[in-house]
Amino acid sequence: MRRAGRVVAMVLSRLAGEVGPGVKTKELDRVCVAELKKHGATASFKGYRGFPASLCVSVNNEIVHDIPSDRVIQEGDIVSLDFGAIVDGFHGDAAMTVGVGGVSPEAGRLIEAAEGALAAGIGAARSGARLGDVSVAIQQHVESRGFSVVREYTGHGIGRDMHEEPSVPNFGVPGQGPVMLKGMTLALEPMVNAGGWRTVVGDDHWLVMTADGSLSAHFEHTIAVTDGEAEILTAL
Numbered sequence: 257m258r259r260a261g262r263v264v265a266m267v268l269s270r271l272a273g274e275v276g277p278g279v280k281t282k283e284l285d286r287v288c289v290a291e292l293k294k295h296g297a298t299a300s301f302k303g304y305r306g307f308p309a310s311l312c313v314s315v316n317n318e319i320v321h322d323i324p325s326d327r328v329i330q331e332g333d334i335v336s337l338d339f340g341a342i343v344d345g346f347h348g349d350a351a352m353t354v355g356v357g358g359v360s361p362e363a364g365r366l367i368e369a370a371e372g373a374l375a376a377g378i379g380a381a382r383s384g385a386r387l388g389d390v391s392v393a394i395q396q397h398v399e400s401r402g403f404s405v406v407r408e409y410t411g412h413g414i415g416r417d418m419h420e421e422p423s424v425p426n427f428g429v430p431g432q433g434p435v436m437l438k439g440m441t442l443a444l445e446p447m448v449n450a451g452g453w454r455t456v457v458g459d460d461h462w463l464v465m466t467a468d469g470s471l472s473a474h475f476e477h478t479i480a481v482t483d484g485e486a487e488i489l490t491a492l
Protein backbone atom coordinates (compact mmCIF):
# COMPACT_ATOMS: atom_id res chain seq x y z
CA MET A 257 0.00 0.00 0.00
CA ARG A 258 2.85 2.38 0.82
CA ARG A 259 4.54 1.70 -2.50
CA ALA A 260 1.33 2.19 -4.48
CA GLY A 261 0.61 5.39 -2.56
CA ARG A 262 4.07 6.74 -3.19
CA VAL A 263 3.73 6.17 -6.95
CA VAL A 264 0.36 7.94 -6.95
CA ALA A 265 1.85 10.90 -5.07
CA MET A 266 4.79 11.23 -7.45
CA VAL A 267 2.68 10.96 -10.61
CA LEU A 268 0.02 13.35 -9.30
CA SER A 269 2.65 15.94 -8.49
CA ARG A 270 4.09 15.59 -12.00
CA LEU A 271 0.61 15.91 -13.55
CA ALA A 272 -0.21 19.01 -11.52
CA GLY A 273 2.89 20.62 -13.01
CA GLU A 274 1.67 19.82 -16.53
CA VAL A 275 -1.70 21.57 -16.10
CA GLY A 276 -1.72 24.90 -17.91
CA PRO A 277 -3.53 27.01 -20.52
CA GLY A 278 -3.58 25.33 -23.94
CA VAL A 279 -3.08 21.79 -22.63
CA LYS A 280 -5.61 19.18 -23.78
CA THR A 281 -6.95 16.98 -21.01
CA LYS A 282 -6.04 13.83 -23.00
CA GLU A 283 -2.40 14.96 -23.01
CA LEU A 284 -2.49 14.70 -19.21
CA ASP A 285 -3.76 11.12 -19.54
CA ARG A 286 -0.82 10.34 -21.84
CA VAL A 287 1.63 11.72 -19.26
CA CYS A 288 -0.11 9.67 -16.58
CA VAL A 289 0.23 6.44 -18.60
CA ALA A 290 3.92 7.10 -19.32
CA GLU A 291 4.69 7.95 -15.67
CA LEU A 292 2.91 4.86 -14.36
CA LYS A 293 4.89 2.70 -16.75
CA LYS A 294 8.12 4.34 -15.62
CA HIS A 295 7.30 3.38 -12.03
CA GLY A 296 6.29 -0.18 -12.95
CA ALA A 297 2.70 0.46 -11.86
CA THR A 298 -0.62 -0.10 -13.60
CA ALA A 299 -3.63 2.20 -13.63
CA SER A 300 -6.52 1.43 -11.28
CA PHE A 301 -9.10 3.25 -13.40
CA LYS A 302 -8.39 1.91 -16.89
CA GLY A 303 -10.99 -0.72 -17.67
CA TYR A 304 -12.73 -0.25 -14.31
CA ARG A 305 -16.39 -0.87 -15.24
CA GLY A 306 -15.24 -0.02 -18.77
CA PHE A 307 -13.63 3.35 -17.96
CA PRO A 308 -11.44 4.08 -21.02
CA ALA A 309 -8.62 6.13 -19.46
CA SER A 310 -6.06 6.08 -16.64
CA LEU A 311 -6.89 9.52 -15.30
CA CYS A 312 -10.01 11.60 -14.67
CA VAL A 313 -9.68 15.30 -15.52
CA SER A 314 -12.73 17.24 -14.35
CA VAL A 315 -12.86 20.97 -15.14
CA ASN A 316 -14.82 23.76 -13.39
CA ASN A 317 -18.46 22.60 -12.89
CA GLU A 318 -17.40 18.98 -13.47
CA ILE A 319 -17.04 17.10 -10.19
CA VAL A 320 -15.49 13.71 -11.01
CA HIS A 321 -15.05 10.99 -13.64
CA ASP A 322 -14.59 13.11 -16.76
CA ILE A 323 -12.85 11.16 -19.52
CA PRO A 324 -9.77 12.98 -20.90
CA SER A 325 -10.49 14.44 -24.35
CA ASP A 326 -9.57 17.21 -26.79
CA ARG A 327 -10.87 19.75 -24.31
CA VAL A 328 -8.33 22.56 -23.98
CA ILE A 329 -7.61 23.92 -20.50
CA GLN A 330 -8.04 27.70 -20.22
CA GLU A 331 -6.58 30.36 -17.96
CA GLY A 332 -8.82 30.70 -14.90
CA ASP A 333 -10.09 27.09 -14.99
CA ILE A 334 -9.97 24.83 -11.97
CA VAL A 335 -8.86 21.34 -12.92
CA SER A 336 -9.42 18.24 -10.77
CA LEU A 337 -7.02 15.33 -11.34
CA ASP A 338 -8.00 11.94 -9.91
CA PHE A 339 -6.35 8.59 -10.45
CA GLY A 340 -5.18 5.40 -8.84
CA ALA A 341 -2.23 3.04 -9.30
CA ILE A 342 -1.69 -0.64 -8.58
CA VAL A 343 1.68 -1.86 -7.28
CA ASP A 344 2.14 -5.52 -6.27
CA GLY A 345 -1.62 -6.00 -6.22
CA PHE A 346 -2.42 -3.06 -3.94
CA HIS A 347 -4.11 0.20 -4.90
CA GLY A 348 -3.41 3.82 -4.05
CA ASP A 349 -5.93 6.55 -4.95
CA ALA A 350 -5.62 10.33 -4.72
CA ALA A 351 -6.97 13.53 -6.24
CA MET A 352 -6.28 17.23 -6.24
CA THR A 353 -7.68 20.40 -7.80
CA VAL A 354 -5.34 22.87 -9.44
CA GLY A 355 -6.14 26.49 -10.31
CA VAL A 356 -4.88 27.60 -13.73
CA GLY A 357 -3.26 31.03 -13.51
CA GLY A 358 -5.42 33.71 -11.91
CA VAL A 359 -8.59 31.99 -10.72
CA SER A 360 -11.57 33.89 -9.27
CA PRO A 361 -11.59 34.61 -5.52
CA GLU A 362 -14.50 32.16 -5.17
CA ALA A 363 -12.58 29.42 -6.97
CA GLY A 364 -9.57 30.04 -4.74
CA ARG A 365 -11.70 29.79 -1.59
CA LEU A 366 -13.38 26.64 -2.91
CA ILE A 367 -10.07 24.88 -3.55
CA GLU A 368 -8.84 25.88 -0.09
CA ALA A 369 -12.04 24.61 1.52
CA ALA A 370 -11.83 21.23 -0.23
CA GLU A 371 -8.16 20.77 0.68
CA GLY A 372 -8.85 21.85 4.26
CA ALA A 373 -11.80 19.46 4.47
CA LEU A 374 -9.57 16.54 3.51
CA ALA A 375 -7.10 17.57 6.23
CA ALA A 376 -9.97 17.82 8.74
CA GLY A 377 -11.20 14.35 7.79
CA ILE A 378 -7.71 12.87 8.11
CA GLY A 379 -7.38 14.58 11.50
CA ALA A 380 -10.52 12.78 12.73
CA ALA A 381 -9.41 9.35 11.47
CA ARG A 382 -7.87 7.30 14.27
CA SER A 383 -8.26 3.92 15.88
CA GLY A 384 -11.33 3.79 18.13
CA ALA A 385 -13.11 6.76 16.53
CA ARG A 386 -16.09 6.20 14.25
CA LEU A 387 -16.34 6.85 10.56
CA GLY A 388 -19.12 9.36 11.23
CA ASP A 389 -16.52 11.50 13.03
CA VAL A 390 -14.53 11.72 9.80
CA SER A 391 -17.62 12.47 7.73
CA VAL A 392 -18.81 15.24 10.01
CA ALA A 393 -15.34 16.83 10.24
CA ILE A 394 -15.32 17.12 6.44
CA GLN A 395 -18.91 18.38 6.28
CA GLN A 396 -18.45 21.02 8.98
CA HIS A 397 -15.26 22.33 7.45
CA VAL A 398 -17.00 22.80 4.11
CA GLU A 399 -20.37 24.11 5.26
CA SER A 400 -18.84 26.63 7.69
CA ARG A 401 -17.25 28.21 4.60
CA GLY A 402 -20.55 28.49 2.76
CA PHE A 403 -20.00 25.57 0.36
CA SER A 404 -21.65 22.15 0.11
CA VAL A 405 -20.43 18.53 0.05
CA VAL A 406 -21.47 16.15 -2.71
CA ARG A 407 -23.66 13.40 -1.24
CA GLU A 408 -24.07 10.83 -4.01
CA TYR A 409 -20.34 9.96 -4.20
CA THR A 410 -18.18 8.99 -1.26
CA GLY A 411 -14.76 7.96 -0.06
CA HIS A 412 -14.13 4.24 0.39
CA GLY A 413 -12.06 1.49 1.84
CA ILE A 414 -9.12 0.55 -0.39
CA GLY A 415 -6.59 -2.28 -0.56
CA ARG A 416 -6.50 -5.20 -2.97
CA ASP A 417 -9.51 -3.57 -4.65
CA MET A 418 -9.83 0.12 -5.42
CA HIS A 419 -13.28 0.32 -3.86
CA GLU A 420 -13.79 -1.72 -0.70
CA GLU A 421 -16.08 -1.46 2.29
CA PRO A 422 -16.78 0.78 4.09
CA SER A 423 -17.94 3.78 2.09
CA VAL A 424 -16.95 7.08 3.68
CA PRO A 425 -19.60 9.76 3.11
CA ASN A 426 -18.61 13.43 3.23
CA PHE A 427 -21.51 14.19 5.55
CA GLY A 428 -22.64 12.45 8.70
CA VAL A 429 -23.28 12.37 12.42
CA PRO A 430 -20.51 12.25 15.06
CA GLY A 431 -20.25 8.95 16.93
CA GLN A 432 -22.07 6.97 14.24
CA GLY A 433 -20.86 4.43 11.71
CA PRO A 434 -18.25 1.67 11.97
CA VAL A 435 -15.37 1.95 14.44
CA MET A 436 -12.01 2.54 12.77
CA LEU A 437 -9.24 0.11 13.65
CA LYS A 438 -5.46 0.37 13.39
CA GLY A 439 -4.30 -0.82 9.97
CA MET A 440 -7.52 0.02 8.11
CA THR A 441 -6.80 1.75 4.81
CA LEU A 442 -9.27 4.32 3.55
CA ALA A 443 -9.53 6.77 0.66
CA LEU A 444 -11.05 10.02 1.95
CA GLU A 445 -12.25 12.29 -0.84
CA PRO A 446 -14.30 15.42 -0.22
CA MET A 447 -16.00 16.72 -3.38
CA VAL A 448 -17.00 20.30 -2.66
CA ASN A 449 -19.45 22.43 -4.64
CA ALA A 450 -19.59 26.22 -4.58
CA GLY A 451 -23.39 26.00 -4.90
CA GLY A 452 -25.77 23.18 -3.99
CA TRP A 453 -24.78 19.56 -3.41
CA ARG A 454 -26.93 18.03 -6.15
CA THR A 455 -25.28 16.42 -9.16
CA VAL A 456 -26.16 15.36 -12.70
CA VAL A 457 -24.52 12.69 -14.86
CA GLY A 458 -23.43 13.41 -18.46
CA ASP A 459 -24.56 11.62 -21.62
CA ASP A 460 -21.51 9.33 -21.51
CA HIS A 461 -22.79 7.98 -18.13
CA TRP A 462 -19.41 8.80 -16.55
CA LEU A 463 -19.08 12.55 -16.17
CA VAL A 464 -20.59 13.93 -12.95
CA MET A 465 -21.37 17.68 -12.85
CA THR A 466 -22.94 20.08 -10.39
CA ALA A 467 -26.67 20.31 -11.05
CA ASP A 468 -26.63 24.11 -10.71
CA GLY A 469 -23.50 24.65 -12.86
CA SER A 470 -21.43 25.91 -9.91
CA LEU A 471 -17.72 25.14 -9.56
CA SER A 472 -16.54 21.98 -7.82
CA ALA A 473 -13.21 20.96 -6.22
CA HIS A 474 -11.95 17.51 -5.16
CA PHE A 475 -9.09 16.36 -2.93
CA GLU A 476 -8.32 12.78 -1.97
CA HIS A 477 -5.69 10.83 -0.05
CA THR A 478 -5.30 7.16 0.75
CA ILE A 479 -4.57 6.85 4.47
CA ALA A 480 -3.79 4.13 7.02
CA VAL A 481 -5.49 4.37 10.42
CA THR A 482 -3.14 4.20 13.43
CA ASP A 483 -3.48 4.77 17.17
CA GLY A 484 -2.39 8.35 16.62
CA GLU A 485 -2.37 10.55 13.54
CA ALA A 486 -3.31 8.68 10.38
CA GLU A 487 -0.48 7.90 7.98
CA ILE A 488 -1.04 9.53 4.58
CA LEU A 489 0.06 6.93 2.02
CA THR A 490 -0.34 9.20 -1.03
CA ALA A 491 1.75 12.11 0.29
CA LEU A 492 5.21 12.78 -1.15
Ligand code: MG
Pocket residue numbers: 349350411412443445476
Ligand atom coordinates in the same frame (compact mmCIF):
# COMPACT_ATOMS: atom_id res chain seq x y z
MG1 MG B 1 -11.33 7.34 -4.67
